[in-house]
Amino acid sequence: MSRGGKVTMQQIADRLHVSKYTVSQALAGKGGVSEATRQRVMETARAMGYEAPSSRPPLGAAVYDSALARPSAAGDADGRYIVVWMSRIHQEEPMYWQRVLGGIQEACRLHGWGAVVLAPFDDGHVSDILPPYLDRTRCVGGLAVGSFPLKQLAAMKRTALPVVLVDHQEPFSGLDSVANDNIAAARMISGLLLDRGCRSFVFVGSDRFSVSFRERWLGCRSALEQTFAQRKDGELRRWTIPYSREWIDTLQARLSRTRPDELPDAFVCANDDIAAELLKLLLQRGVDVPGRCRVAGIDNIEGSAWTRPPLTTMDLGKEQLGQRAVEALERRIARPSAPVERVGLVPELVLRAST
Structure with missing residues (x-):
């Protein structure tokens, strides 16, 4: 939630490191924006409390519930979401990490949750793990995608949210993890x-x-x-x-x-x-x-x-890794006192002519 007045498109753009034009196109349901970027804009706008001008309904209203919604998903009326902590390098890498993120987003849709993606580092300095503009009352948990130093994991734990590590295991963190073996x-x-x-x-x-x-x-x-x-x-x-x-x-x-x-x-x-x-x-x-x-x-x-x-x-199942991580988070939400769980996904050999 914004601390000072209404949230603007420029604030959303600054948060996501994209142009104001990109945010405008995404919120209006117009073309020229990738589906992954559109979802990030929609979910971040909703989490920041952005309110679209009532006189300008989004052109994509037939596809999106509102300017603050992801593509329609059952059970999303209460605006619940998860935070996905993921480095900017991983967010921009298409062959592995973007597919993991796609699996997370798909599983969130099935659960009726949004997914707000945050880069935990900014210009080499530790940023706020859970920024104040987010409505924390609607955040049900977090996924830490990739490796993080212990001080970052400790900060995530201090949010008191259920947290699951994705494709990384840290024995001293006391956190659940789901990783490819x-x-x-x-x-x-x-x-x-x-x-x-x-x-x-x-x-x-x-x-x-x-x-x-x-x-x-x-x-x-x-x-x-x-x-x-x-x-x-x-x-x-x-x-x-x-x-x-x-x-x-x-x-x-x-x-x-x-x-x-x-x-x-x-x-x-x-x-x-x-x-x-x-x-x-x-x-x-x-x-x-x-x-x-x-x-x-x-x-x-x-x-x-x-x-x-x-x-x-x-x-190594990329989308499956993301989906399984959301399932692990759901388990932790339902059973907060359960023992720490570490899940390793078994890889499959794909035999082709190079060997």
């Missing part, structure tokens, strides 16, 4: 490559980029080192490619320094994005995949089926 995914993909006769491996990715990358590295290493010890042979190397703006150039430079006889039997990539780019670079060098090198990724992004050759990967 990245270690199991890496172990499974490494086991497949071992079964295909591979003995030399390169893991591509920096474990400093994210918790999931670190877990995937640990899963790959544990699976391979255990087998190497039993067989008395095998090699695992790591290409620490920072997953930043210049990561493709870094990967290309690393590959160019590798002689043909130094190529491994198999590349295990920290995600499909890296694997897809590696496939392109290997193709440019004339390296036969999977004849000379096998390549595997993790995530099963949409483009992984269209690489040359199609990429073998592990399917």
